Amino acid sequence: NAGVMQNPRHLVRRRGQEARLRCSPMKGHSHVYWYRQLPEEGLKFMVYLQKENIIDESGMPKERFSAEFPKEGPSILRIQQVVRGDSAAYFCASSPPSRYANTGELFFGEGSRLTVL
């Protein structure tokens, strides 16, 4: 059973370009979370999605950032018109559907490291 797969692992963009980060959750998982980690800092929650629904996007910047988790295919975090401050590691996590979803265990991918030149 493959773990959470993120790609690309490393992405370099110039200011003003678009960055697309993809996340395939573990098999059977229908909840996806995106986190951002700046160098030497903790993880900051960005968005929580279920299939075709955004459940909580309270951590997403209001502009330039969007996320989706379509019925088919991976979840995508999209950053438009990137700036240097967007340089960070972006982690995706997934969890299974559960009546009691606060089981505490999220399964994280290896992250996508975005560098904006």
Added chain:
Amino acid sequence: LAKTTQPISMDSYEGQEVNITCSHNNIATNDYITWYQQFPSQGPRFIIQGYKTKVTNEVASLFIPADRKSSTLSLPRVSLSDTAVYYCLVLPTGTASKLTFGTGTRLQVTL
């Protein structure tokens, strides 16, 4: 959401027992306490979870006093490979919800 406070960093020698304490004074009745481990350049990994008293698995033990306002992650006989950042999280009530990570405790194990 219950706020957590834990030391920024700790140092230990290989073979010692390490105890990392986390304070969560505003923990709610239905909240669980969860610890994650993160190695450099990797995603966090679930270590252990508990509600009260003591929980033990093959990796660590978690001690939670009766008032549940704090918890202690205990790593027995650490090795160099235990060098990582350890996060204490308190799960919010309700159905599906996000986890909130703080800055964690950076554990450095040396010979």
